[in-house]
Amino acid sequence: MSDVVVVDYGAGNTRSVGAALAHLGHRSTVSADPALLRDAPYVILPGVGSARSAMEHLHATGAADALRARVDAGGALLGICLGLQLALEESEEDGGVAGLGLVAGRVRRLRDGRVPRLGWATVDPGDEVYYFAHSYVAYTDDAVATSEGLTAIVQSGSFVGVQFHPEKSGAAGLRFLDQCLSRV
Amino acid sequence: MPLARLIPCLDVAHGRVVKGVSFVELRDVGDPVELASYYGRGGADELVFLDIAATPEDAATMTSVVARVADVLTIPFTVGGGVRRVEDASRIIEAGADRVALNSAALADPSLITSIADRFGSQAVVVAIDTQDDVVYTHGARVATGVATVAWAVEAADRGAGEILLTSIRHDGRRAGFDLLVTGAVRDAVPIPVIASGGAGTARHVADALRVADAALVASIVHENPRGITGLRREIEACGVALRPVQEDE
Numbered sequence: 001m002s003d004v005v006v007v008d009y010g011a012g013n014t015r016s017v018g019a020a021l022a023h024l025g026h027r028s029t030v031s032a033d034p035a036l037l038r039d040a041p042y043v044i045l046p047g048v049g050s051a052r053s054a055m056e057h058l059h060a061t062g063a064a065d066a067l068r069a070r071v072d073a074g075g076a077l078l079g080i081c082l083g084l085q086l087a088l089e090e091s092e093e094d095g096g097v098a099g100l101g102l103v104a105g106r107v108r109r110l111r112d113g114r115v116p117r118l119g120w121a122t123v124d125p126g127d128e129v130y131y132f133a134h135s136y137v138a139y140t141d142d143a144v145a146t147s148e149g150l151t152a153i154v155q156s157g158s159f160v161g162v163q164f165h166p167e168k169s170g171a172a173g174l175r176f177l178d179q180c181l182s183r184v
Numbered sequence: 185m186p187l188a189r190l191i192p193c194l195d196v197a198h199g200r201v202v203k204g205v206s207f208v209e210l211r212d213v214g215d216p217v218e219l220a221s222y223y224g225r226g227g228a229d230e231l232v233f234l235d236i237a238a239t240p241e242d243a244a245t246m247t248s249v250v251a252r253v254a255d256v257l258t259i260p261f262t263v264g265g266g267v268r269r270v271e272d273a274s275r276i277i278e279a280g281a282d283r284v285a286l287n288s289a290a291l292a293d294p295s296l297i298t299s300i301a302d303r304f305g306s307q308a309v310v311v312a313i314d315t316q317d318d319v320v321y322t323h324g325a326r327v328a329t330g331v332a333t334v335a336w337a338v339e340a341a342d343r344g345a346g347e348i349l350l351t352s353i354r355h356d357g358r359r360a361g362f363d364l365l366v367t368g369a370v371r372d373a374v375p376i377p378v379i380a381s382g383g384a385g386t387a388r389h390v391a392d393a394l395r396v397a398d399a400a401l402v403a404s405i406v407h408e409n410p411r412g413i414t415g416l417r418r419e420i421e422a423c424g425v426a427l428r429p430v431q432e433d434e
Contacts (some may be wrong), residue, residue, distance in 0.1 A: 015280035019255045020198045037417050048277070049304055082305075114377045114398065116307040119186030120428040122230060129428045130262055132186060133282070133307040135346075148185070168260045168282065170224070 003183070005040040007067070007083075009057040010027060013048045018101070024178050032057075034066035043070065044184050046167075047082030050137075051107070052094035055088055063101060069101050074158045076184050083160030084154060085136055090127035093136050103156045105140025118129075123152045123164065128172045130164035134140040187428050189229035189399035190390065190417060193309045196220060196265075197237035199245040216249050219410070221256045226413045227430035228259060228337030230388040232285065232349070232401060235265030236324070242266065245345060247279045254280020264349075273300045277308060285310040287410070288322040291329060291336070294343055306376075309347075311340040315366055325353045326392055333366060333410040334373045337342055341374040347375060349401065359385025363394040371397055387419030394425045 004026050007016045008105045014030045021028045027038070029046075037043055045067065047054075058064040071077055088099045091107035099107070110117055116135045123130055123145050130147075137153040138161070145153035147163070154161040160180060166173035194201050200214040235246050244262055246380045250263055257273060263276045264285025290297050290311050296420055301309045314321045315333040335347050350370050352363035362383040371378040377398035378410050381403070384390050384402045393400040406413050 013277060013280060013282065015251065015254050015278070019280070020258060022255070024257065048308065050302065053303070096252060113185055114375060115363075116305075116376065117186060118347060118377050119189050119398065121186040129187070133260070135306055165260070168258065170258050171245070174258060 002040045004044060005022050005078075006030045007037060007043060007063055008043045009054050009063065010049070014046055015144045017044055017046045017167045020174060020177055023174055024181065026181065030181075031063035032063045032068040034062040034148050038062055038070050038073075039077070041076075041099040042181060043067070043075070043077050045077065045079045045083035045086065047080045047084070047086075049082060051082065051085060051091045051097040051099070052092055054082060055097055055099065058086070058100075067100060070101065070153060071157055071159050076180075077102075077159050078180050079159065079161035080167070081134060081165055082162060085138055086161055087154070087159055087161050088138050090138060102159045103138075103140055103142050103154055103161065105138055106144065107138050107178070109136055117150075120169075121147045121164075123147045123160070128176070129174070130162075130166065130169040130173060132162060185400075187229075189379075190227075190413075190420065190427060191224050191230045191232055191399050191401050192319050193232040193381070193401045193403050194226050195232060195236045195403075196246070196249065197235070198242055199249050201414070202236065204288055209328040216430075217256060218350060219250045220253045220261070222410050223406070223413065224257045224259050226415060229428060230399070231257070231261040232258055233261065233263045234285070238266030239276065240323065243272070243275070247275055250276055250279040250281050264310070264312055265316070268296075269365050270296070270299045273304065277304055281355050283308045285312045287312040287314070290332065290340065291320065291322055294339065296341055297345050301346070303358040306344050306346035310349050310379075311337075311345040311348040313337060313340075313370075314351045314353055319364065321353060323359065327428070332335075334369055337370045337374050341376045346375060347377045347379060347398075349379045349381055350397075351401075352383065355383035356381070357381060357404070358388075361385065361389040362400070364392060364396050369394040384432050387416055388423055390416070391420045391423030391425045395422070
């Protein structure tokens, strides 16, 4: 059995997450099956696409409720990029979208600098550099690390969310994923 | 602002890297997967694959290349050439590419930019512009459109493009430096990042481009010596432009 399930919601780039997991020796499955999402040892909610269509897809498949139940029961869930943003209560993307509500806070459009914010940037605390590609960002008291003042890592209960793409951040990203998976 | 990016560009035709790569340590210099893996470990910040043939029959071949590249690469990559419809973008992104680059097709139907951005996000849409004398050229830089370069870049950004890849036709392949004037003019006019392309001959050229752009595309300067990319990064940094630190084990 695969130890990691990558949530399928239609538009995600799930292949890259699976490839990064394979580099680390983990087998993964892409699925939206609620039972699997509740009970798998580790679940990753990846991120490409728009908040509205992603949430519609998660509701339609029953994945949204399954992910809430999972985190309520203390099951590990990693959200990447849009996958982090979907965990908040609300996003202003697409005219306003209700999120999974796993983390208190809101998602707002980036207002400073060039948008989308694209490229490699340092995450504080620490000196690791990761790849970011986003136009929206989370505002939450559960941020545990920032990048240029923006939320980079969120932790709330058994949920961890990262605004950067560990699966696209070279050796530093693989180390990060390895640490996440080794805590389970 | 994130760090400046160094982006090797690989030209692909019928599933093979077609020009400019000479490197004895690679078993097969024409294999895009092997080259991608090499550059990924050697310190590229991102890669661009341009399907320069892009006949309809090549679509399946390119999709397979994209999937195999995605399996080995742990940095982002963009695929251009042959993206004419939303379905082409879906096929390429679902195979594992992070972004698609649109060129002639976006100019022929600018709503394509918005359609792809709505589905995959603006960060997934690069609009490639080939420019000469401040006018946009299409179809492999052969056809002058009469469209002003800066105006088209602004429209592309308005329609949802997440980045402009700006190639100066006159500077491309000459290795005498980038066109800093047109790059600066486009970057000043748009709110999205800009990749400078065409003209890299030395680290100094790249460093100069990275002062007016967010990223620089490089081809022959790295393809002639892929191992030299680590040294090139150090030389660029010595010119005063910060890049991400790259571990030797990557």
